[in-house]
Amino acid sequence: MQKIYLAGKITGDQNYKCKFGSAAGELRRLGYSVMNPAMLPDGFEYDEYMHVCKAMIEVCDTVVLLPDWTDSDGAKFEYGHASAIGKRITTLYGAMRGEQMDDEEDAR
Numbered sequence: 001m002q003k004i005y006l007a008g009k010i011t012g013d014q015n016y017k018c019k020f021g022s023a024a025g026e027l028r029r030l031g032y033s034v035m036n037p038a039m040l041p042d043g044f045e046y047d048e049y050m051h052v053c054k055a056m057i058e059v060c061d062t063v064v065l066l067p068d069w070t071d072s073d074g075a076k077f078e079y080g081h082a083s084a085i086g087k088r089i090t091t092l093y094g095a096m097r098g099e100q101m102d103d104e105e106d107a108r
Contacts, residue, residue: 007072008069019038065079
């Protein structure tokens with residue numbers, strides 16, 4: 001089973017849990033195992049969340065970018081980390097079609 005990490009805007013988005021939950025549900029229905037950072041507990045500092053998210057990315061096969069990922073410094077960091085360590089990267093719709101992006105231009 002392919003393991004996916006979701007990356008998108010959390011900070012400043014009041015509906016982030018619903019947005020991430022919907023994406024995770026769709027991907028699970030397609031047979032993926034999904035790491036959803038929106039499920040992390042409250043109470044940690046931003047740098048601590050990024051540390052945990054890096055570890056989540058490292059154990060996943062693919063990073064799936066939600067449509068608003070470019071509006072998030074954290075998601076852009078996650079994209080860069082995933083790219084630097086050679087992870088597959090795609091958009092949510094690409095993952096639903098089984099596609100992988102070739103470069104950052106495809107992500108926008």
